[in-house]
Amino acid sequence: MTTPHATRSPTLRGSCLCGAVRFKIRGPLGAMSHCHCAMCRKAHGAAFGTYSRVKRGDFVLLTGEASIRSYRSSPTVTRTFCSECGATLQWITDDRPDALDIAIGTLDDDPGVRPSLHIFTASKAPWFEITDALPQRAER
Numbered sequence: 001m002t003t004p005h006a007t008r009s010p011t012l013r014g015s016c017l018c019g020a021v022r023f024k025i026r027g028p029l030g031a032m033s034h035c036h037c038a039m040c041r042k043a044h045g046a047a048f049g050t051y052s053r054v055k056r057g058d059f060v061l062l063t064g065e066a067s068i069r070s071y072r073s074s075p076t077v078t079r080t081f082c083s084e085c086g087a088t089l090q091w092i093t094d095d096r097p098d099a100l101d102i103a104i105g106t107l108d109d110d111p112g113v114r115p116s117l118h119i120f121t122a123s124k125a126p127w128f129e130i131t132d133a134l135p136q137r138a139e140r
Contacts, residue, residue, distance in 0.1 A: 013108040016087035020067040025102065027058030032104060032115045034134075036124035039073050043081075043088045044103070047128035050115060051091055051101040059100060 012025040030053035040049035061068075069083045080090040091101040104111065118130055122138035130136060 010109075012111060014102065014106045015108055016064070016067075016082035016085055016089065016106060018082065018085035018087070020084045021064030021082045021087070021089060022062040024060045024062060025054050025058055026060060027055055029054055029102075029111050029113050030099075031117070032111070032113050034115050034118045035120055036118060036128075037120035038123050039079075040091075040120075041125055043073075043079055044105075047125045048118070049088065049091075050104040052104055052111065052113065053096075053099050053101050055099055056097075059102070 012029075013022070014025065015022045032050060032052040034048040034050050036048045041047065043049060064082065067083050068080050068089065070078050070080045073079050076094040078092045078094075079088065080092070081088050087106060088103045089106060090103065093101075115134060117135045117137060118124075119137050119140050121130065121136045124130070
């Protein structure tokens with residue numbers, strides 16, 4: 001059984017759509033959330049983006065450093081993506097220099113955690129209806 005905040009110890013593998021960028025995560029994931037803000041929707045081309053926080057020291061880039069591009073989407077946030085296939089990779093805030101948020105869709109393995117809430121629901125896509133029982137926050 002999985003929990004919203006599992007203390008998983010095995011290494012997780014991840015990659016972009018084309019496989020140019022490959023990474024591993026050696027430590028536990030934080031809470032997983034669905035973000036409905038307009039920027040995440042546009043970055044993912046979907047109703048929301050799903051992310052989980054990891055310690056920077058637990059994230060290990062294996063291949064593809066030259067393929068990673070970054071975009072400063074707001075004054076304190078940088079988003080990374082693969083320049084070959086466009087896959088969203090990370091959400092990084094200056095407010096937490098010791099951590100980054102991984103786009104969960106890039107994981108090749110089951111992370112052992114499940115989403116625990118929806119955030120920025122005040123700006124969710126008007127065509128998408130949230131039908132699960134997870135808590136919803138209008139902002140973060």
